Amino acid sequence: MESTPLSELLAIRRQKLDAIRAAGVDPFGQRFETDGTIAEVRAKFAEGAALRAAGRITAHRDMGKSQFLDLSDSSGSGNLPGRIQIFIHAKEIGDEAFAIFKNLDIGDFIGVEGEGFITRTGEPTIRVKNFTVLAKSLKPMPDKWHGVQDTEIKYRQRYLDLIANPESREVFHKRIAIVREIRRFLEDRGFLEVETPMMQAIAGGAAAEPFKTHHNALGMDLYLRIAPELYLKRLLVGGFPKVFELNRNFRNEGISRRHNPEFTMLEAYWAFADFEKMADLVEELICHLAQTICGGLKIEHKDAEDNVTKTINLERPWKRARYADLIRSVVPDWYELSPQIRRERAEEMGLDVRQCVADFEVTQHLFEKMIEEKTMDPLFVTHCPKELVPLAKQNAEDPSVVDVYELVINGQEISPGYSELNDPIVQRQRLEEQSGGETQKLDGDFLEALEYGMPPAGGIGIGIDRLVMMLTGAESIRDVLFFPHMKPRETA
RNA sequence: GGGUUGGUAGCUCAAUGGUAGAGCAGUGCCCUUUUAAGGCAUUGGUUCUGGGUUCGAGUCCCAGCCAACCCA
Numbered sequence: 001m002e003s004t005p006l007s008e009l010l011a012i013r014r015q016k017l018d019a020i021r022a023a024g025v026d027p028f029g030q031r032f033e034t035d036g037t038i039a040e041v042r043a044k045f046a047e048g049a050a051l052r053a054a055g056r057i058t059a060h061r062d063m064g065k066s067q068f069l070d071l072s073d074s075s076g077s078g079n080l081p082g083r084i085q086i087f088i089h090a091k092e093i094g095d096e097a098f099a100i101f102k103n104l105d106i107g108d109f110i111g112v113e114g115e116g117f118i119t120r121t122g123e124p125t126i127r128v129k130n131f132t133v134l135a136k137s138l139k140p141m142p143d144k145w146h147g148v149q150d151t152e153i154k155y156r157q158r159y160l161d162l163i164a165n166p167e168s169r170e171v172f173h174k175r176i177a178i179v180r181e182i183r184r185f186l187e188d189r190g191f192l193e194v195e196t197p198m199m200q201a202i203a204g205g206a207a208a209e210p211f212k213t214h215h216n217a218l219g220m221d222l223y224l225r226i227a228p229e230l231y232l233k234r235l236l237v238g239g240f241p242k243v244f245e246l247n248r249n250f251r252n253e254g255i256s257r258r259h260n261p262e263f264t265m266l267e268a269y270w271a272f273a274d275f276e277k278m279a280d281l282v283e284e285l286i287c288h289l290a291q292t293i294c295g296g297l298k299i300e301h302k303d304a305e306d307n308v309t310k311t312i313n314l315e316r317p318w319k320r321a322r323y324a325d326l327i328r329s330v331v332p333d334w335y336e337l338s339p340q341i342r343r344e345r346a347e348e349m350g351l352d353v354r355q356c357v358a359d360f361e362v363t364q365h366l367f368e369k370m371i372e373e374k375t376m377d378p379l380f381v382t383h384c385p386k387e388l389v390p391l392a393k394q395n396a397e398d399p400s401v402v403d404v405y406e407l408v409i410n411g412q413e414i415s416p417g418y419s420e421l422n423d424p425i426v427q428r429q430r431l432e433e434q435s436g437g438e439t440q441k442l443d444g445d446f447l448e449a450l451e452y453g454m455p456p457a458g459g460i461g462i463g464i465d466r467l468v469m470m471l472t473g474a475e476s477i478r479d480v481l482f483f484p485h486m487k488p489r490e491t492a
Numbered sequence: 493g494g495g496u497u498g499g500u501a502g503c504u505c506a507a508u509g510g511u512a513g514a515g516c517a518g519u520g521c522c523c524u525u526u527u528a529a530g531g532c533a534u535u536g537g538u539u540c541u542g543g544g545u546u547c548g549a550g551u552c553c554c555a556g557c558c559a560a561c562c563c564a
Contacts, residue, residue, distance in 0.1 A: 489558070
């Protein structure tokens, strides 16, 4: 159903499509055997070698009888780009094929077979003997030099961003490598990857607004999980000593530079360990990722002009400091002040604490603004107030704090780690306090599981999106998600 | 939710309230080793949408949509 006439550019591409069909060639081809991805073809490249490659035409340099084109895919890395030059000449492919070739455009997928040679300018090139049309592109590609600049197009039509912007491809290749390397790291240490429910009758394990859905056959509402924690702990009860889950969580809250409604979280639990052992594990893991994927422990973030805007130093050992000591480093007598005076002092420092109801929230706001946001290099904040963390063990000497760390890097909370609370009676009390009497939010099945005995354990979470931001220098979570959430738009 | 900025050709961007332009892409011609190829010529516009002010609006005003950033 096309009521409006196609623009001239689209009409010309349709005409070429028809011309290819009229010549008896299917413009949307079939299986094509290649010598691998284009990076792999480049690795095999030798003068005189027979080569087969397939990819998208990304550049065309028309020299009259000699035609040079670039064939690309996203396989490139380092000194083996996902791009190879091909040379097409009527004498090599014949007049009939050359007439088909005239109907190709930048953006089309083709397969070629030919022979390797080096041009006068030293470029490895395939001298094409035969080519096959694999997919005609009916829409023009983005600007070859500037790529896609429009953030809306980058996010809504990520494929165009990936085609046109190598720096975006690089970020996503790093993300893929980070996730793969995390799995390998944990599996090497005996952790088992498990899958637990994403649809839960009670959305527990964190304090966040869940997405609601409905199961028709059961006639009941369900929630998309905000955390897998309570199910992973059931596995500790079930006797699995080392488990992890690396998958999506969903939170029905604001969208920002640092928040997407669905985000990827790693949670890992280690029976008989504690939060300090987990901190060591996380420190080792993140340094391993930086060294294997980012080339070292100094991570540079750059702006659009390639100027270094900040440097994050991951050199070990990472600093560890108690929450209360950090607060005292900002306001030495903070803990001697009354709640009312604390509010006043916070406001004097330019903080807006109107949203903070309880006293501990005022302190937490001070922490976030004056410490967390200013911390670039890794800092384990330990012994946080117990009100902030209802699922962790209270400290033996000071029951007002819990045996936890919050790892802050790049001004953001990257990873929490706990000595997990395994006393079912205390756990019930703490959850009841947190729910403020809304007992329907209590996960009774989880509490029952604890009553059968959960081993003391260390647990961690790592926000994978924020970790990738830190390691790749992305300033927005949207730059590390293939398809960040966007409001729907009328489509053509 | 509040504030700021932006939305112009397929893409990247211009345009004191006074005839909507450039580069790339496209089209045509020239060129047998180019690589942001080059040269000559040329096509292409509901200026996000809807109102308003004005002799005249891409530009000013109002409302809306979408996006980015900041704040909560």
